[in-house]
Amino acid sequence: MFDESDNVRKINTINRRLFIITAAKILVFFGLTSRLFSLQVKQNNKYLTLSDKNRIRESKLHPVRGEFKDYFGNVIAGNNEVYQLHIVPEQVEDFRYITLRLKNILNLSEREFQKIHKKRKKIKAWETIVVSDNLTWEQFSKVNNYLHELIGVKTVLSISRIYPFNENYTHVLGYVSQANEKDIIDNENIKEKFVPGIRVGKTGLEKTFENVLLGENDIQRFEVNAYGRKISQLNYQKGSKGQDLNLTIDTEIQKLCTELLKDKAGSICVMDIFSGEIIAMQSSPSFDPNLFLFGINQDDWQLIRNDPMKPLLNKTINGRYSPGSTIKPIVALSALENEVINPEFTVHCKGHKHPLELYGQTYHCWKKEGHGFVNLREGMKQSCDIYFYEISRRLGVDRLSETAKKFGLGEKVFGGLFENEKKGLVPNTMWKKNALGQSWVLGETIITGIGQGFIQTTPIQLCLMTAQIANGGYKIHPKIVLNNDQQYLDKYKPLFKNSKNIKLIQKAMFSSTNEVRGTSYKSRIDDPKYRFAGKTGTAQVKRITEKDRELDLKTFEIPYEERDHALYVAFGPYKNPRYATSIIIEHGGSGGTTAAPIAKKLFKLIVDRHKLRQSVKEKKYWDI
Amino acid sequence: MSFNNFSHELTLFQKIKNYDFILLFCILILGITSIFTMYSTDGGEVLFHTKSHFVKFSIFFPMMIVLSFINIKYWHAGSYLFYILILGLLVWVALYGVTASGSRRWINLYFLNLQPSELMKIAVILCLAKFFHRIRTTSTNSFTSILVSLTIIIIPSILVITQPDLGTAILISFSGLIILWFSGLRIKYFIYSFLIFITSLPFIISFLKPYQKLRILTFINPERDPLGSGYQIIQSKIAVGSGGLTGKGFLKGTQSYLDFLPEKHTDFIFTLFSEEFGFIGSILLLLLYSIIIYRIIRAGLISRSFFSRLFCFGFSFAIFLYVATNISMVLGLLPTVGSPLPIMSYGGSSLLATMIGFSIVLSASINHRQNIS
Numbered sequence: 002m003f004d005e006s007d008n009v010r011k012i013n014t015i016n017r018r019l020f021i022i023t024a025a026k027i028l029v030f031f032g033l034t035s036r037l038f039s040l041q042v043k044q045n046n047k048y049l050t051l052s053d054k055n056r057i058r059e060s061k062l063h064p065v066r067g068e069f070k071d072y073f074g075n076v077i078a079g080n081n082e083v084y085q086l087h088i089v090p091e092q093v094e095d096f097r098y099i100t101l102r103l104k105n106i107l108n109l110s111e112r113e114f115q116k117i118h119k120k121r122k123k124i125k126a127w128e129t130i131v132v133s134d135n136l137t138w139e140q141f142s143k144v145n146n147y148l149h150e151l152i153g154v155k156t157v158l159s160i161s162r163i164y165p166f167n168e169n170y171t172h173v174l175g176y177v178s179q180a181n182e183k184d185i186i187d188n189e190n191i192k193e194k195f196v197p198g199i200r201v202g203k204t205g206l207e208k209t210f211e212n213v214l215l216g217e218n219d220i221q222r223f224e225v226n227a228y229g230r231k232i233s234q235l236n237y238q239k240g241s242k243g244q245d246l247n248l249t250i251d252t253e254i255q256k257l258c259t260e261l262l263k264d265k266a267g268s269i270c271v272m273d274i275f276s277g278e279i280i281a282m283q284s285s286p287s288f289d290p291n292l293f294l295f296g297i298n299q300d301d302w303q304l305i306r307n308d309p310m311k312p313l314l315n316k317t318i319n320g321r322y323s324p325g326s327t328i329k330p331i332v333a334l335s336a337l338e339n340e341v342i343n344p345e346f347t348v349h350c351k352g353h354k355h356p357l358e359l360y361g362q363t364y365h366c367w368k369k370e371g372h373g374f375v376n377l378r379e380g381m382k383q384s385c386d387i388y389f390y391e392i393s394r395r396l397g398v399d400r401l402s403e404t405a406k407k408f409g410l411g412e413k414v415f416g417g418l419f420e421n422e423k424k425g426l427v428p429n430t431m432w433k434k435n436a437l438g439q440s441w442v443l444g445e446t447i448i449t450g451i452g453q454g455f456i457q458t459t460p461i462q463l464c465l466m467t468a469q470i471a472n473g474g475y476k477i478h479p480k481i482v483l484n485n486d487q488q489y490l491d492k493y494k495p496l497f498k499n500s501k502n503i504k505l506i507q508k509a510m511f512s513s514t515n516e517v518r519g520t521s522y523k524s525r526i527d528d529p530k531y532r533f534a535g536k537t538g539t540a541q542v543k544r545i546t547e548k549d550r551e552l553d554l555k556t557f558e559i560p561y562e563e564r565d566h567a568l569y570v571a572f573g574p575y576k577n578p579r580y581a582t583s584i585i586i587e588h589g590g591s592g593g594t595t596a597a598p599i600a601k602k603l604f605k606l607i608v609d610r611h612k613l614r615q616s617v618k619e620k621k622y623w624d625i
Numbered sequence: 626m627s628f629n630n631f632s633h634e635l636t637l638f639q640k641i642k643n644y645d646f647i648l649l650f651c652i653l654i655l656g657i658t659s660i661f662t663m664y665s666t667d668g669g670e671v672l673f674h675t676k677s678h679f680v681k682f683s684i685f686f687p688m689m690i691v692l693s694f695i696n697i698k699y700w701h702a703g704s705y706l707f708y709i710l711i712l713g714l715l716v717w718v719a720l721y722g723v724t725a726s727g728s729r730r731w732i733n734l735y736f737l738n739l740q741p742s743e744l745m746k747i748a749v750i751l752c753l754a755k756f757f758h759r760i761r762t763t764s765t766n767s768f769t770s771i772l773v774s775l776t777i778i779i780i781p782s783i784l785v786i787t788q789p790d791l792g793t794a795i796l797i798s799f800s801g802l803i804i805l806w807f808s809g810l811r812i813k814y815f816i817y818s819f820l821i822f823i824t825s826l827p828f829i830i831s832f833l834k835p836y837q838k839l840r841i842l843t844f845i846n847p848e849r850d851p852l853g854s855g856y857q858i859i860q861s862k863i864a865v866g867s868g869g870l871t872g873k874g875f876l877k878g879t880q881s882y883l884d885f886l887p888e889k890h891t892d893f894i895f896t897l898f899s900e901e902f903g904f905i906g907s908i909l910l911l912l913l914y915s916i917i918i919y920r921i922i923r924a925g926l927i928s929r930s931f932f933s934r935l936f937c938f939g940f941s942f943a944i945f946l947y948v949a950t951n952i953s954m955v956l957g958l959l960p961t962v963g964s965p966l967p968i969m970s971y972g973g974s975s976l977l978a979t980m981i982g983f984s985i986v987l988s989a990s991i992n993h994r995q996n997i998s
Contacts, residue, residue: 010762011931014809019922019938022806026918026942029949030911036956040866041904048866055863056879226883 057235058225061196064216065160067243069174069206071252072278072483073617077170078207081163084136084156086144088117091126093153103132103154106147107140127230134198135161135295162200162294166252168287169259172315173250173481175205176290178297194218200294205315206246206482209418216243247483249278251614257606258283261599266310266587267567268317268460269599271607274468274572274581277477280607280614282461284316310587318415318422321457322585325538326384326520326592327570328405328452330470330506333377335404336392337502344377344505350387353550357390362444364390365550367539381509382519384537386451393450398441401449402429407496409465410458414479425462428455453541460585463570467536468581469496470510471572474503510534511575514597521569521597526604533573533604537592540566556590564588569596573604580607635992640694645990648920649690652968652983655913656682659969661875662898666889669876674890674971681973689980693987700985701755701932701997708752708777714741715784728788740974742785742793747982749801750939752777757808758932758997765809774805791837792962796950800943807938844960860885861893861955864900865907872903890971892963896955914948914967924990930997933989940982 040048069078086103093099104114120130136144136156144156162177164170177200184201185192190212191201201215202208217240223231258269262285271280288305297305305312314320336342352371356363366372366386372379380388393401405411411427426432428449430441448454458466465479474497497503511534513519520537543563556564567589572581582600589595635643663678664671714732718741722729731738753774757765764770778801785794806815830838843855864880873879878900881889889897899907918941925937944967951966953959965975 007761008931011809012934014762015807015931015934015938016926018807018809019925022803022938022942023922026945026949029945030915033949033952033956033958034908034911036953036958037865037899037904037907040862040956041868041899041907042870044866045869048863049869051863052867052880055860055885056883224879224883227885232883 055227056224058223058229058231060221060223061194061218062221062240063160063196063199064194064218064240065242066162066177066200066216067210067214068245069170070245070247071250071255072248072280072614073251074247075252077164077166077248077250077252078174079163079165080160083134083159083161084141085134085159086132086136086140087155087157088130088132089127089153089155090121090124090130091153096121099151099154102147102151103144106143107133107136125229131198134159164290166256167289167291169252169255169283170250171205171287171290172284172317173205173248173282174290175202175207176293177201177207178203178293188212190215203293205419206248208420210246210482213246214243217241249273249276249280249481249483250282251280251610253610254281254603254606255283257281257603259285259287261602262286262586265589266316267585267589268320269582269584269603270317270461270464271580271582271603272464272468272479274472274578275477277465277468277479278483279479279481280580282317282481284314284320286310286312288312315419315421316585316587317460318419320459320585320587321423321425322460322566322568323454323456323540324410324452324458324463325540325566325568326386326452327463327536327538327568327583328450328456328458329381329384329389329538330510330536330570331405331408331410331466332389332393332396332401332450333381333509334470334497334502334506335401336396337377337505338404338498339396339400341395341400342377342392346392347374347376348380348385348388348391349374350385357387357447359394359444359447364444364447365545369553377505378509378512381506381536382512382516384513384520389450390447393446394443396446396450398446398449399429399431401446402427402432405456405466408469410456410462414459414461414465415481418481422461423459425459426455426457452538460583463568463585464581464583467570467572467583470503470506471534471578471581474500507534507578510536510572513537514571515575520593521600523593524597524601526601529576530574531604531608532575533571533600534575534578535569535571535597535600537597538568538570539591539593540568542566542588556594561588564590567592567595569593569600571597571600571604574608579611580604582607640991643991643993644693645920645924645987648917648924648983648987648990651913651917651920652689653686655917655968656686658898658910658913659894662894662969663890663971665876665878665901666881666894666897668882677973678971681976682968685976685980689984689987692981692984693991695984695988697928697930697933697985697988697992697995698997700751700936700988701758701930704751704755708748711741711744711748712781712784714739715745715781717741719784719787722788728790730788730790737973740972742781742788742790742797743972743974743978744981745781745785745797746793746800746943747940747978747985749778749781749797750804750936750943750982751985753801753804753808754932754935754939757804757935758930762809766811766814771805771810771814774801777801789834790963792950792964795962796943796946796964799946800939803942803946804935804939807935840960840962844957857887857893857961858955858957860887861896862957864896865956868900868903868907870904872899872901872906875901877901891965892951892961892970893955894969894971895952895966898969899955911948911952914944918945921986924986924993927993928989929994932997933993933995937986937989940986943982944979 065080068076068080071077090096100114100117117130117132141156180191180199180201185195188211194215202211219240220238222235224233224235226232254271258281262269262283265285268284270282273280286308292301350366350372353365353369356365372383372385375385375388405427411425413422413424415422433439433441445454449456469477474495476494476496514521514533514535515525521535526532542565567586569584569592572578582603584596584599586595660679660682664675667675718729718732723731723733723738725731730740730742732741756774760770778798782794782798785797860880864886878897880886880900881897886893886896898910921937921941925934928934928937947964947967950959950964954961965972967979968976
């Protein structure tokens with residue numbers, strides 16, 4: 002049976018074949034080794050990155066927004082601690098039961114209740130549902146009482162914006178609200194720092210300085226498993242708070258402005274005539290920006306949106322008004338500068354019976370009886386329209402517009418600081434040809450001379466104009482944010498040809514307020530410390546017909562929308578001017594009766610606050 | 626004392642003197658490594674897999690030593706019986722087997738679930754080794770012997786394919802075919818059948834199940850479905866690649882710890898090992914397998930009987946095949962077919978079969994002077 006020789010033959014074959022197979026094995030193992038080498042040594046970095054991408058998730062937290070402070074360092078837009086209520090569905094035994102309990106405890110509406118359940122469906126079990134992002138103190142304490150029964154529910158301390166002065170700063174600061182899609186698309190920075198529920202500036206300075214204010218996110222790095230569940234926190238990178246911004250505004254004066262504008266539509270702004278610092282700037286009516294923080298409710302929103310007095314409009318920089326007689330200082334100045342008239346130039350104003358007639362059109366003075374013979378000083382003081390018709394006729398609109406533009410009309414006062422600041426309009430012949438395709442008519446020059454017609458200005462422009470007359474005719478650059486101090490080469494560049502002309506205008510404005518028969522004589526302050534100079538203005542909203550002129554109605558007898566806008570520009574204290582202001586009351590009647598008395602109340606406080614303001618400034622220099 | 630006394634029974638001392646302690650030691654090292662790796666797959670805790678693997682290894686390892694003292698001639702004598710027994714179990718599986726995750730592979734033995742297809746990997750080698758041991762060289766290439774030997778391979782392969790378990794079926798048939806190779810079947814037959822296989826490949830593919838086709842497509846380009854069928858292989862490559870030269874450290878493999886690795890206890894255990902111990906660790910593991918394979922071949926080379934030699938060579942190739950297939954698979958060099966890494970992977974039947982194989986090899990090396998008639 003057993004054959005030794007056959008066995009040997011078999012063994013020879015098997016050994017030969019083993020040799021081939023072993024060679025193949027070595028080759029394969031060598032192949033595996035080189036594959037391992039290529040994966041683990043050569044491409045190690047690539048796979049290490051992929052592995053980290055697999056396991057590390059970053060989660061950004063809400064960055065802490067920079068604060069706004071007023072000139073004296075009071076916080077006017079701060080950060081407030083708010084209590085939020087979170088549910089982690091995974092930790093909840095019976096989600097429906099818990100939410101029903103919460104509904105009872107917090108008095109949630111049926112809609113809010115449904116919203117929670119809708120949210121629950123969208124997220125993973127271990128993610129967090131924010132039930133409420135602003136619990137009232139009552140709700141908070143009530144929930145805390147029951148917290149031991151509500152497993153999976155927790156109260157969390159978070160940070161939110163707060164505006165302690167409510168409606169006082171709404172138009173300057175704007176407000177923040179939850180970022181929407183447009184905010185994220187428009188601003189790369191928001192996109193980068195986005196976390197759900199992040200609040201970003203929607204209007205005003207909050208929007209302009211978004212990038213500075215936003216701050217850096219705190220970043221938590223988590224290790225997650227293949228299902229996305231957080232396993233452990235790897236590190237916590239502390240972000241930084243956004244930059245704080247100091248405004249030039251004095252809250253006390255701002256508050257007074259709000260008070261003075263109560264129940265009126267209009268604007269007040271106050272400016273330092275040398276530094277261009279805005280001391281106060283309020284537009285009325287205003288609204289409470291705190292309403293927008295957690296999403297405004299529909300009723301409040303409709304109330305604000307449909308208010309005929311337009312609370313959403315920042316009238317100081319967005320409102321365009323005919324300047325009315327407040328333009329007269331510039332008209333007079335332009336006439337003097339261009340040597341069209343001298344101060345003694347006299348015009349005879351004969352009242353309504355003998356209006357100025359030009360190519361069949363009649364131009365009336367505001368005063369029925371007429372002013373008689375008026376020179377420059379008297380014309381300004383009593384705001385005689387006939388006088389200004391005559392000098393603007395002699396001056397011509399082009400030379401007038403040149404001066405007006407020099408003093409800051411027709412261009413944005415803050416540059417790009419406020420996204421929707423209006424330029425207003427200073428017309429000239431070229432403009433009309435280009436814009437309307439028609440030639441300029443002399444009659445339009447006449448009415449431009451009293452601030453009617455095409456000319457349109459914003460209250461802040463009028464304030465700047467007044468400030469630059471008050472400081473002796475030098476250019477200033479208004480500013481509202483202290484940190485944002487740009488260096489201007491043309492600071493204090495003279496805007497006049499002859500400084501005597503500026504002095505003449507200042508004196509004429511003084512007489513308008515402080516001499517008998519002046520249009521704002523009733524609003525004067527006799528105390529030299531507070532004495533101020535100003536110019537009233539009454540801007541027509543609609544054309545005055547012959548019938549209106551005959552009726553000569555009192556302001557309160559005219560429907561609200563047809564009443565004139567009341568304007569007043571002023572500077573003071575007269576002896577040593579420091580501050581300029583412009584006041585506009587929409588449909589307020591005449592400037593002398595409505596707007597000028599406001600200035601009287603305002604100037605007392607402005608001058609009183611001056612010393613305090615000065616001390617802060619000196620202290621600031623000391624700090625340096 | 627005569628060396629030519631074939632019927633001489635060895636004393637216990639001689640048996641121990643002949644014992645291949647190097648192989649024994651390597652197996653032990655591999656076993657310990659596998660337990661520690663299993664401990665890591667359990668996330669650094671002694672959980673089910675670690676405990677179970679430890680218990681199985683500590684039963685099967687002594688069992689292997691005991692079995693290795695059985696004379697090789699008894700293995701030779703029992704070869705057919707063993708094969709028929711396992712074949713019977715496979716039929717039993719096909720009829721009454723336990724179904725899990727879509728395939729019927731297990732027999733419920735109350736204390737453990739046995740997977741006969743794993744044991745068949747050994748049984749087919751054993752059976753064919755005896756078959757070719759018993760026929761003359763001249764009749765090796767005869768029609769009848771080829772037919773018989775192919776039948777021995779094909780019957781269990783078909784039974785396993787129908788479970789369905791393509792991976793194991795392929796391993797069984799390759800283990801069988803390698804015996805045909807070693808026993809001296811003409812090389813041209815291998816070439817012809819290879820050519821026939823290549824030409825009929827499109828035909829075979831049309832018979833594959835959709836999930837098997839998907840596996841092949843995924844193998845060609847794993848990125849075509851990174852979260853679906855390509856997920857396993859992509860994550861496996863990431864794990865291995867991120868291990869680097871020295872690895873992330875024991876119990877620090879983030880890919881496996883954080884559950885990115887699928888089937889990390891079984892088929893993908895090498896990935897975890899490689900992630901934690903890096904290139905150096907992987908090379909050492911490959912080296913360990915190489916030593917084991919070498920010691921098995923050596924046992925064959927010193928054996929006087931053709932049966933021992935054939936079995937050892939066949940078994941060494943089988944071990945090589947499992948290791949190479951498994952590692953190639955996790956490195957993305959082969960499509961994912963279920964094939965465990967010997968001893969390292971979790972799975973009792975696979976461990977049992979491997980240990981039986983080792984005990985026969987050890988027996989062969991003890992009794993290498995034994996002639997089998």
